[in-house]
Amino acid sequence: MSLVALGHLAHDLDRQPTAKHELLADPAEFLARYDLTDAERTAVMALDAQALVDLGLNPMLMWNILGAAGVGPKDLYSHTITMKEAGH
């Protein structure tokens, strides 16, 4: 189930010491390790909080992903950066 994989991604970004760096260095390569749907991959690349939640990801796990990209808790739903921009 791809939603489980999305949850694994969120956990790995908190628990694996190098995961955040690897994600930001090469988002596409990092996300390829997870069996995500196109919609999930697009939402992660867009750092789209509402889309991730609408796809079924628990908001707390969504926060892990956006937080890894440097999005602050008050900006989860209002920021305008993408994953590629976060990596630069």
Add this chain to the structure above:
Amino acid sequence: MGSLVFAGTTSHVSGIVRDPSTDSEHGAALATAWDSMAADIAAADPDVVVLVAPDHQEAFGLENLPIFAVGSAETHRAIREHGIPVDDVAGDPKAAQVLHASLVAQEFDVAIAHEMPLDHGFLVPVKRLGLQERHVVPLYVSCNQPPLPTLNRCRALGVALRRAIAELPEETTVAVLGLGALSHWVAIPRMGEINEEWDQRVLGWLEDGDLDAIATMTDAEILDEAGNGALEIRTWLLAAACAGGKARTLAYAPMDNWVTGIGITELEVAAEVTA
């Protein structure tokens, strides 16, 4: 025959141990309340502390998501999500298995987890209340991934837990803590809001022993008025039903820097409880 010697509730936000000096206006009152509760638990000296709390998809993910689960590990590993400074804690498998068997016999089909790492929801109160050297039995209540158990079901489970405690061998003494709540919006658009009126209303119901008022709230009402984090009020209701008596609020504060209303109560332990 086991007995309940202490019951209480507290919020469990990670800021409590991550940033304990935050907010000088309210911080001292909360610290005094937690220190008082810690002293009261120490005086009660329970053999086992039952920690009633949610998990935040740290121990239980979508791969396997129970509604209720008793933890029965020799040691409950600390997950330390986001690097929070908490430690592993000793479990009590024998007590856990007696409680689990009793709950199932009472027709609560609670899962059992012989390995159950614990996140901040369980371990922040363990650290703040000085329970690190005690034996714990975690009782997980699903509070953040619908469908959630109904409030009435949680209340009834609290009564069943009290009966289960009585089935513990010899003169085992038990403390029960409901961990979570009050109002907070977690990673949803209203994050940062605190509803003091709702928090005080719920604390008032607990002080009056009016569990009907809590149990008849709908999740939609709770979400609208107090946020997704307030759905954790299930843990408080369960603990209050287990205790069977009225609450005494030790402290309440809307902690903006912790983005949550913080409540700390102790519950009168009634001689008997009824469904």
